[in-house]
Amino acid sequence: MMRIYGEFVEPLPPSGEELSISFFPDPTAIAPQWRSQPLSADVLADYLNRFFTDSSGDLDLRAKRAEIQCAVSYIANELLENAIKFHHRDSVQPISIQVRVRGDRLIFLVSNSIDCFKMERFQEFIEKTLNSDPHELYIHQVEKNAADESNNSSGLGYLTIMVDYMARIGWKFETLPNDAPLIRVTTMVQLFL
Amino acid sequence: MEIKNEDYSVVYDPADTTVNFQGSLRLSGMPEYAPIVELLDRTLETNPDCITLNLEKLEFLNSSGINVLSKFVIKVRQKKTVRTIVRGNQNILWQAKSLKNLKRLMPSLQLEL
DSSP states (O other), rough: EEEEEEOOOOOOOOOSOEEEEEEEOOOOHHHHHHHHHHHHHHHHHHHHHHHHOOOOOHHHHHHHHHHHHHHHHHHHHHHHHHHHHHOOOTOOOOOOEEEEEEETTEEEEEEEEEEEEHHHHHHHHHHHHHHHHHHHHHHHHHHHHHHTTTTTOOOHHHHHHTTOOOOOEEEEOOTTTTTSSSSEEEEEEEOOO | EEEEEEEEEEETTTTTTEEEEEEEEEEHHHHHHHHHHHHHHHHHTTSSSSEEEEEEEEEOOOHHHHHHHHHHHHHHHHOOOOEEEEEOOOOOOOHHHHHHHHHHOOTTTTOOO
């Protein structure tokens, strides 16, 4: 089984720099796993920062560098939060995040494994997101959250990435032979520089 | 009223009815934000004429935190009597990108970036 939603580019050109980080979560230690995720997002941001170094002291470029670092940190953090939150503890696959430098854009790929029930709910959310104006959906979601105090999840992670950072998002759902019956979901975010 | 740890602080100053945020807030979902939500709610219970959210030193806020601020702005909007100021820092990217959405929720909100 394989299903694609949104803007998921495949195959990616093999050239270019990339950094990958994988977690093999300990199902008995969810809290420490969660704590490592901001660190991972910052590692990615620091790594990418070196591609945009400037020895001339150009202030515009320096500002651009700082902007990219903050954007990478925010986006990587949001993607990892979701991946860790929804990852199935029985999976033999890791939670992974990859970031690639490709010309005019940075490409994030974050993968985790989920069960069929979560897949269906996630796909409903994706379809709603892709069939709406994200700016309108953002406001609708915030108003809905305000009216429902029992809602523990904001549902704003992907929407802020789309609305505030103007990034493109796509998802791939696939069954991996060694991870069945779980489903591997990979989220792709393209951030334009 | 204050919440402080090694990563962040949220402190209410009754003298100028300002909530000062500082550091990096990346808590895990809404349950971990509950103490901050409670602090914000208690400031509203004092029925101030004006309330300021000072975010100038808040370096990082995840989407759950953005949701907390948004829900608070909606609560203030519903009260109709409280003037609201959000003081931010244009040089902190998440603020430059995301704070404008608060004004979409409450057009009378005074956003100072």
